[in-house]
Amino acid sequence: MLQPSVLVRDLRKDFGPVPSLDGRMVKVLRGVNFQAAPGEVTTLLGSNGAGKSTTLSCAQGLLKPDGGDVTVLGQQPYRAGSALRSRVGVMLQDGGLPPSARPLALLNLVARMYQHPASVDELADRLGIHAFAHTNIRRLSGGQKQRVAFAAALLGKPEVLFLDEPSAGLDPQSRQIVFDMIQEQRALGTCIVLTTHLMDDAEKLSDRVFIIDRGQTVAEGTVAQLTSWSADASESGELSFEARPGLPVEELTTLSGGVLSEAAPGNYRLSKFASPADMVALSQWLDASQAMPTTMAMRKRTLEDVFLEIAEKSRDE
Numbered sequence: 001m002l003q004p005s006v007l008v009r010d011l012r013k014d015f016g017p018v019p020s021l022d023g024r025m026v027k028v029l030r031g032v033n034f035q036a037a038p039g040e041v042t043t044l045l046g047s048n049g050a051g052k053s054t055t056l057s058c059a060q061g062l063l064k065p066d067g068g069d070v071t072v073l074g075q076q077p078y079r080a081g082s083a084l085r086s087r088v089g090v091m092l093q094d095g096g097l098p099p100s101a102r103p104l105a106l107l108n109l110v111a112r113m114y115q116h117p118a119s120v121d122e123l124a125d126r127l128g129i130h131a132f133a134h135t136n137i138r139r140l141s142g143g144q145k146q147r148v149a150f151a152a153a154l155l156g157k158p159e160v161l162f163l164d165e166p167s168a169g170l171d172p173q174s175r176q177i178v179f180d181m182i183q184e185q186r187a188l189g190t191c192i193v194l195t196t197h198l199m200d201d202a203e204k205l206s207d208r209v210f211i212i213d214r215g216q217t218v219a220e221g222t223v224a225q226l227t228s229w230s231a232d233a234s235e236s237g238e239l240s241f242e243a244r245p246g247l248p249v250e251e252l253t254t255l256s257g258g259v260l261s262e263a264a265p266g267n268y269r270l271s272k273f274a275s276p277a278d279m280v281a282l283s284q285w286l287d288a289s290q291a292m293p294t295t296m297a298m299r300k301r302t303l304e305d306v307f308l309e310i311a312e313k314s315r316d317e
């Protein structure tokens with residue numbers, strides 16, 4: 001891997017004191033680790049409240065860490081001055097745009113802050129901003145604000161681009177345009193760090209994924225590495241069937257090592273069995289028991305399967 005542009009080690013952040021917790025502090029980040037290289041998309045993936053935005057705010061220098069190290073392009077962002085900020089593009093989760101500004105005027109104003117800005121016209125064209133160029137930002141839809149915020153983040157031709165939930169609120173067409181533009185930035189050598197709770201976005205965009213759970217990094221890898229993670233096989237079988245009362249359906253778990261659940265009375269689902277040989281054994285059982293399968297399939301484990309397993313495992317520990 002190339003020298004990382006962003007390096008976060010054992011990052012800790014507390015908020016508070018919180019009145020509803022008797023004035024105690026909440027440990028929101030309890031050891032976040034990740035690194036992000038130029039020319040790569042690095043994704044922080046986690047559920048709502050996992051600590052992704054707080055991590056990005058520390059990396060952007062908007063929040064002061066309570067512990068650990070954060071460096072962006074070799075500098076500590078909280079202490080760094082405008083020289084670092086001009087090399088970093090930021091798209092905040094709530095857009096962070098002044099509500100009374102108008103999109104095109106705002107983008108032109110932001111562009112004037114840089115010596116060699118990207119073309120406002122080109123970005124506005126690409127992102128369909130001209131259609132609402134002169135409408136007050138407070139009157140824009142969520143997706144329109146997202147597009148303006150994304151354009152603003154790209155204006156300074158940043159070396160590091162932080163995108164907090166870049167596809168939130170976007171319609172499928174705008175989402176595709178934003179994804180294409182992220183890939184173009186990546187090809188230009190920009191270091192892109194994005195957050196999402198959407199597995200699909202993470203699978204489509206990421207070179208490397210860091211899974212954050214309850215303020216800690218709990219797993220990391222490429223999508224391929226993560227989906228072959230754990231002792232389980234990278235493929236997982238699924239069988240749904242109907243069975244009459246009295247059938248010893250629990251036999252199926254010993255037969256295949258799968259996990260059995262009853263979705264509705266008499267409707268069963270067996271999941272997580274791992275091999276085609278299991279399928280043969282299960283088919284024989286179904287035939288002998290005169291039980292009717294409704295689905296039977298092997299499918300590749302997705303990032304979502306892995307994410308749920310990792311989150312469950314880290315909760316048990």
Ligand SMILES: Nc1ncnc2c1ncn2[C@@H]1O[C@H](COP(=O)(O)OP(=O)(O)OP(=O)(O)O)[C@@H](O)[C@H]1O
Nearest residue numbers: 015016028046047048049050051052053054055197
């Ligand atoms: N200023 C604050 N004071 C107290 N708690 C806070 C503050 N900011 C964030 N939190 C809490 O920290 C936790 C992590 O929030 P954060 O916004 O980083 O999560 P996230 O992973 O980005 O979630 P989401 O996907 O919902 O955006 C949440 O429980 C949130 O309520």
